[in-house]
Amino acid sequence: MRQNIYDNPEFFEYYQRLRSTGITYNDFVEQPALMAMLPELQGKNVLDLGCGAGQLAAYMVSQGAAHVTGADISAKMLNQAPEHPQVRYIHGPMEELDFAPASFDLIVSSLAFHYVENYDALMNQIAGWLRPGGHLVFSTEHPVTTAKLDMDGWIEDHEGKRLYYALDNYAEEGIRHTHWVVDNVIKYHRTLSTLLNGMIRYGLQIEQVNEPEPIPGAIEKMPTLVNEWRKPSFIIFKAVKRGG
Template sequence: MRQNIYDDPTFFEYYKKLRSTGVTFNDFIEQPALKALLPDLQGLNVLDMGCGFGKLALAMVEKGAEHVTGADISSKMLSLAPKIPQITYIHAPMEELNFEAESFDLIVSSLAFHYVADYDRLMVQIAKWLRPGGTLVFSTEHPITTAKLDMEGWIEDEQGNRLHYAIDNYGEEGQRSTHWVVDNVIKYHRKVSTLVNGMIAHGLIVQQIEEPESIPEGLEKMPTLVHERRRPSFILFKAVKS
């Protein structure tokens, strides 16, 4: 069974409240970077894998996408997603999606691939579903942050000042378990080379890699985001099907 922490009542209420603030790592780091990697959306047929509340799907429609298919494992999140004719939602884990070959001009995913156990199979499917010349854009937690087996990286002094970030177990790919609001949140650690080579192996040409820092507004509203220069939280990729 796929893990679905987003339908856990405690986690969902916390996450919904957090995202509603508009003052998060997503708002100031990940989403600006991801949107900057998107191609011209005019007339595109798009698949959003792990679409959550549907905010990105809506934004892509507003930028000219002809249709967006949003898929997510969480029924609670999909229940709050905007319902408009240009967006179709599928309630399913991304590992169980099935589409005809060459169905999409663009496949996008925001911070969801680190929940998938079989990355290679995911890339096989994405390469199949993309039309020739189609684009993949995705973000994932940076391997620096997922490497340590205990996933606790910052080393602090007695006053709580961050001294440095510890990296260990980087080459030991696989499952990690962490506490994030609830216990035993499962993620999967992969090296940067694994992420890149997984695309190359299936005919996806990597065009751009980003390790973003905060936009200026984020540094004003969340001063601790200055630490992103010391250790990036996210890594993003843009690739095109050959």
Template sequence: MRQNIYDDPTFFEYYKELRSTGITFNDFVEQPALKALLPDLKGLTVLDMGCGFGKLASYMVEQGAAHVTGADISSKMLSIAPKLPEITYIHAPIEELNFEAESFDLIVSSLAFHYVADYDRLMAQIAKWLRSGGTLVFSTEHPITTAKLDMEGWVEDEHGERLHYAIDNYGEEGQRSTHWVVDNVIKYHRKVSTLVNGMIAHDLIVQHIDEPESIPEGLEKMPKLTQERRKPSFILFKAVKK
């Protein structure tokens, strides 16, 4: 069975409420950085892997994408995703998707690949599905964040002030278990070199890497986002198929 925390009733209600506020790390750090890496979307056929509530899929349609296929493991999230004629939703785990070769001009994924155990197979499939000259853009949790076996990195003083972020077990790749609203949320830690070399191995040419900080609006509405300069939460990649 693939992990599906997003259909857990407690987690889903929490996550839906959080994202509805529009005041999150996604809104002010990850999504602005991801959108900045997207190519001109006019006329493109797109695959959104881990599309969630469909907000990014809708955005890409608004920017001129001809068609977006959105895939997600969560039936609850897909049930409230925008229903547009240019979007087709698939209820399936990322690992079980199957498409014809050279089906897409762009493949995009927002904070989903750290849930996938077999990264090399994932990159092989993406390279197969992309057309020549097609683009891959994805974000994932930064390896600094996922490195420690307990995924608890901030060291605080007696007043709860954050002193520094501790990194350990960086070279020990593999499964991590953490508490995020619910217990035993499984993620996979990979070194930056593994993320990059996994693309190179499948003829994906890395064009850009970003470790984003907050946009100005985020610093006003979420002052704690200043910590992104001390320790990045996300890393993003843009690559093109030969």
């Protein structure tokens, strides 16, 4: 099942308005950590899966990447991406992409893999597309966040104060339905062992794992980020294809 919520007009308008503020979990937690985990980009051929409006692609080119191929299921997001001679965009779901073996030095993805139903098949594809010695770097929602069947884990008192985060249904992998601006947003929960073993199975050697915290000064601008010390929202992996 492939869902494209970013082309939903209500969701897209909200998301664009939110990202334009520069005061988001992406800005203060996930993106700084993801960028810090990228390998040397000079002269590299990169694939960006779930590239959105191309912000990460533009950053990688600015850091020396020779070429970036960005792919996204959302036409609305791709329409926002600026043209660049070193960036090519493909409209379509990442599960249906087809590249020659050993096409890329780096494959990167920001908060997109939790929308993919068949993680194992995706890792198999990625391992084939990477050159020996090439890297995979991706962020996804943390398994403690996606575990509960209703994906609503905060337990609050009668005044709405968050008391603790309830972890439940952790071993029950699979589809999750949640409300995020619109109803019935579909994500997929996987345990940490599934995320790690899916890479290892296809010859991707884990180099780094990060459960990112807010950058310095972020909580003053976005006080709700204090909850990141109580429960992580994201997890980021860096792996290298053996043989390089």
